[in-house]
Amino acid sequence: MKTIEASGxxxxxxxxxxxxxxxxxxxxxxxxxxxxxxxxGKTTTIRILTGLLEPDSxxxxxxxxxxSAHPRAxxxxxxxxxxxxxxxxxxxxxxxxxxxxxxxxxxxxGRRARKLLDEVGLGERGGSPVxxxxxxMRQRLGIARAMVHSPKILFLDEPSLxxxxxxxxxxxxxxxxxxxDEGVTVFLSSxxxxxxxDLCTRFAIVREGRLVAEGDRAELEARLGGGRRLRxxxxxxxxxxxxxxxxxxxxxxxxxxxxxxxxxRTDEAAAMLLRLLVMERIEVYSxxxxxxxxxxxxxxxxxGQHAQRESGVAR
Amino acid sequence: MSxxxxxxxLSPLAEAGGGSFPGDALLVAKKEVKESIFGVRGSMWAVxxxxxxxxxxxxxxxDAELSLLDQSEMLYIVTSLSVGLGMLVxxxxxGDSVAGERERSTLESALLSPIRxxxxxxxxxxxxxxxxxxxxxxxxPYILVVGAGSTVALPALIYTFVLGTLCVGGFAAxxxxxxxxxxxxxxxxxxxxxxxxxxxxxxxxxxxxxxxxFGTVYNALxxxxxxxxxxxSVIVDKEPLFIQLPHIAALVGFAALAVAFLAxxxxxxxxxxxx
Numbered sequence: 001m002k003t004i005e006a007s008g009x010x011x012x013x014x015x016x017x018x019x020x021x022x023x024x025x026x027x028x029x030x031x032x033x034x035x036x037x038x039x040x041g042k043t044t045t046i047r048i049l050t051g052l053l054e055p056d057s058x059x060x061x062x063x064x065x066x067x068s069a070h071p072r073a074x075x076x077x078x079x080x081x082x083x084x085x086x087x088x089x090x091x092x093x094x095x096x097x098x099x100x101x102x103x104x105x106x107x108x109x110g111r112r113a114r115k116l117l118d119e120v121g122l123g124e125r126g127g128s129p130v131x132x133x134x135x136x137m138r139q140r141l142g143i144a145r146a147m148v149h150s151p152k153i154l155f156l157d158e159p160s161l162x163x164x165x166x167x168x169x170x171x172x173x174x175x176x177x178x179x180x181d182e183g184v185t186v187f188l189s190s191x192x193x194x195x196x197x198d199l200c201t202r203f204a205i206v207r208e209g210r211l212v213a214e215g216d217r218a219e220l221e222a223r224l225g226g227g228r229r230l231r232x233x234x235x236x237x238x239x240x241x242x243x244x245x246x247x248x249x250x251x252x253x254x255x256x257x258x259x260x261x262x263x264x265r266t267d268e269a270a271a272m273l274l275r276l277l278v279m280e281r282i283e284v285y286s287x288x289x290x291x292x293x294x295x296x297x298x299x300x301x302x303x304g305q306h307a308q309r310e311s312g313v314a315r
Numbered sequence: 316m317s318x319x320x321x322x323x324x325l326s327p328l329a330e331a332g333g334g335s336f337p338g339d340a341l342l343v344a345k346k347e348v349k350e351s352i353f354g355v356r357g358s359m360w361a362v363x364x365x366x367x368x369x370x371x372x373x374x375x376x377x378d379a380e381l382s383l384l385d386q387s388e389m390l391y392i393v394t395s396l397s398v399g400l401g402m403l404v405x406x407x408x409x410g411d412s413v414a415g416e417r418e419r420s421t422l423e424s425a426l427l428s429p430i431r432x433x434x435x436x437x438x439x440x441x442x443x444x445x446x447x448x449x450x451x452x453x454x455x456p457y458i459l460v461v462g463a464g465s466t467v468a469l470p471a472l473i474y475t476f477v478l479g480t481l482c483v484g485g486f487a488a489x490x491x492x493x494x495x496x497x498x499x500x501x502x503x504x505x506x507x508x509x510x511x512x513x514x515x516x517x518x519x520x521x522x523x524x525x526x527x528x529f530g531t532v533y534n535a536l537x538x539x540x541x542x543x544x545x546x547x548s549v550i551v552d553k554e555p556l557f558i559q560l561p562h563i564a565a566l567v568g569f570a571a572l573a574v575a576f577l578a579x580x581x582x583x584x585x586x587x588x589x590x
Contacts, residue, residue, distance in 0.1 A: 052586060075429040082427070086420030090350060102342050103428040108439055145424065 002061075003086055003153060003185050004049060009058035011044050013210075018044040021058070021207040026187060026202070031179040033200030034189040035298055041209040045082055046155050049187070063153060069108035077102070079146035081139075083157040083189075089131030091215050093122055095150055096130055104149035115219040116144040118162045121170065129155045143174070153185045154178065160192050167190070172199050197294040220297045229262035229290050230273075231256075235283035243280055247273050336437075339430045343438025344390055345495040348445045348504065351408050357449060360404045364450050368457045370395055375461060391550045394475040395543050395575045397454035399515060401447040401483045402539060406511050408446045409490035410504030412439040414497045423586040436581040444480070451476055471550045478566065482542040485570035486511070491575070492580035500586075514539040538569040 004026035007275055011019040019041045024080040025033045036042050042076050047053040049060050051071030060067040063077040088096060094113045101109035117126040120140040125133065130141065139162055146154060160168045190196045204214040234240040240260045244253045249269025249271070254261050264270055277284055292300070351357055375381050375389045384392075400437040413436070416422040425435065455472060462468025491509040497503045514537040517530065523528050545562035548554045 050427060052423070071432070072429045075427060080427045082423050084420055085424050086416075088346075088350070088421060090354060099342070099346055100424070100428060103339065103425075103430050 001028050002026060004032075004187060005061040006045065007059045007292075008312065009040075009045065009048060011048065011053065012056055018209055019048075019054045019058075022206065022209060022212055023058075023209055024204050024214055026185060029171065029179065029208050030187055030202050031186045031188060031200045032173060033196045033203040034187060034206070035203060035294075036206035036212075037302055039208075040206045041190045042206060043157055044209075045206070046080070046082075046187070046189060050078055050155055051075050062250055076149070077151060078153045078155060079149065079151035079156060080155045081142045081146045081159055081162070082189060085142055087130045087133075087138055087141065087217055088127060092125040092127050093117055093130055093133070096141065097144055100145050106149055112148065116147060120144045120174070136164060136167045139163055139171075140167075143171070151184070151186065155187045155189075157189045158191065159188065160190060160195055168195055169235075172196075175199060181221050187214055193295045193298055194261070194293070203294070205298060205301050212301045217294070220294075220301070221291055223252050223297075223301060228267070228270075229292060230260075230262050230264065230270055231286075231288045232260045232262070232277075233258060233285040233287075234260055234277065235285070239280065240277060240282050242284070244273055247276060254279075329415070336431060336434050339434035340441060341418075342438040342577050343430070343435055344441035344445070347412070347439055347442030351411075351442060352445050352449055356408075357446070360446065360519050361449055361453050364400045364404070364453045366525075367400060368393065368396065368418050368454055372461055377492065385551070386462065386465050387467060387551045387553075390458065390471050391468065391547055393454070393457055393461045393508055394471055394550065397451060397458065397475055398453070398479040398542050398546075399481055401450045401479055402511050402514075404450055405443045405446050405483050405487045406490050406507035407504050409440075409443045409487045410494055410507045411441060411500040412491050413494040414503050415494075415500035417498065417501055417586060422584075426584070430583050433578070436495060436577055436584070440487050440491050440577065443491060444484055445567065447479065447483040447487070451479060452489065461497050467550055467553070471546075478542045478563075481489050481563070481566040481570055482538050485538060485573040486514075486530065488570065488573035488577040492577040495577070495580040495584045511539070513537070538566055541565045541569075577582045 002025040004024075006025075007023050009019045009022040011015065022041065022045060034042055034045070039072070044053065048055050049062055049067060051074045054068060062074045063075070065073050069073050076314075088099075091099065094110070097116055098109045099114035101112050101199060106112050114126060115179050120143055121142055122137060122144070125137065130138065133141065139159065143156070143159060146156070159175070160171050163171055172195060175186055175188065179186050179201070187198060188200060202214070202216050203218070203220060205212045213220055215223075232240070237255050237258055237260060241253060241255055244250060244260060245264055247269055249264065249266045249272065250262050251265050252261075252263035262270075262273065274284065275290050372393060375384065375392065377396065383388075401558075413422065416425065431442070440582075457467055458472050458475065462471055486507075490503065493506060494500065494503045517533045517537055517540040520530050520533070525534070534544060541562045545559045546564070548558060549556075
């Protein structure tokens with residue numbers, strides 16, 4: 001069942017389009033990675049889906065509710081960590097969470113605040129003013145605030161921003177557990193592709209306000225050639241590069257260190273390349289098939305030429 | 316960090332959303348009062364007001380020329396000063412109330428919660444009014460000391476509170492409304508100060524100009540002038556309350572218009588600023 005659905009969303013700021021007919025769907029319980037370069041419309045999408053902005057056209061449904069028609073009900077159903085949120089520096093962490101717990105009508109707000117502070121690792125600093133917190137501590141406090149009313153859907157806009165590697169790992173563990181153990185649907189926008197590569201069950205890639213691709217990892221790989229990539233360690237890379245460029249059926253050829261990397265359009269192309277290398281007396285020491293990283297998929301799909309080919313394709 | 320158990324802790328009240336309109340407004344007001352009245356700013360305004368009132372009272376009671384004024388005239392000056400200080404302080408607090416949160420990026424989190432915009436601005440106006448109550452509390456001893464021995468001291472105190480609350484309340488609603496639509500808290504505060512000076516300007520007009528058509532129109536349009544004229548009428552001229560009805564009606568009208576503007580502005584609050 002889709003718990004987040006957007007259909008044909010458009011939004012412009014002073015004539016400049018931020019979203020141009022964006023459509024996507026997120027299944028309940030998914031940890032959904034929402035990726036795109038700066039200015040792609042990620043934050044605008046999150047603001048529309050959380051009832052903070054009205055789209056110019058299109059429809060957004062969250063938790064089964066039309067966001068434009070029932071913004072308060074949607075706000076009750078979701079927790080949000082905005083990309084750059086401010087904090088009341090004069091409040092202690094506990095006061096801050098209690099205040100928001102009260103706004104959401106959570107019973108025993110103080111107890112809930114203390115519990116959350118412990119869970120995000122701020123238990124010992126809960127009595128200190130937020131003004132003295134580090135960036136990472138504030139980010140954890142923001143996550144705790146987003147969860148203060150125990151939402152079924154979490155929108156996290158760059159949650160790892162400002163966290164050190166240990167903090168990033170802890171944040172990822174938390175998100176993973178929320179999705180896996182608690183069944184919370186997580187809509188995660190991030191630039192740290194390597195961080196969320198293993199975290200998300202599905203992904204959407206946006207560029208210039210349009211959806212470029214959506215699906216699980218395998219589906220995205222398929223959009224880039226289905227993971228048909230070969231890494232060959234050869235005796236003479238320069239010669240091998242030259243011959244490889246003559247082989248039809250290869251989508252791309254490049255050198256990486258001492259290895260030749262080729263993208264295959266067909267399996268026959270791999271056989272042809274091998275035959276050619278052997279004929280030309282170039283030793284092949286090893287050959288490995290590998291899948292592109294999420295970063296490569298992202299760059300491939302958001303690259304100008306590819307995006308142009310894909311423009312208008314929603315799914 | 317460990318994953319919080321999210322489902323089982325959702326209370327029935329949370330399922331139903333935030334609290335009631337007055338409940339949410341009270342929450343916001345309590346937070347704002349703690350920040351602006353019980354904080355450094357509140358203490359600073361209390362001290363500044365006390366200093367200004369002390370200086371004025373001292374001059375009224377000891378200055379060779381000012382001490383020649385009738386006691387009721389002195390009382391009128393102190394009560395007018397109290398309302399003026401109230402407007403000044405509330406204008407500054409109100410200017411920062413919404414636009415300041417927008418500038419500090421704290422507004423987005425508040426708007427992401429299910430609180431009604433009406434509750435939010437009502438809470439903010441309530442907190443700003445608490446600033447007036449603080450100024451009035453500081454002023455009260457001065458009013459009672461300057462009016463000591465006269466029969467009008469206590470009525471003047473009560474009447475100052477009533478008129479001041481109408482005048483300052485309307486002004487607070489107006490400026491919180493402006494702050495709801497603006498991007499810059501500092502800009503709204505400067506605008507509020509300019510409006511306050513405009514309202515106080517009739518006090519600077521000479522007697523002849525005050526009695527001219529220009530002075531009459533200016534006084535009629537200025538809530539602060541209406542409050543001063545009514546205080547003058549009650550404290551100095553000892554005129555009965557029914558004579559004050561036009562002044563009170565003007566202040567009620569101003570407050571009603573300001574609240575209507577606030578309601579209009581509240582519906583347009585966005586984290587980005589005015590539409």
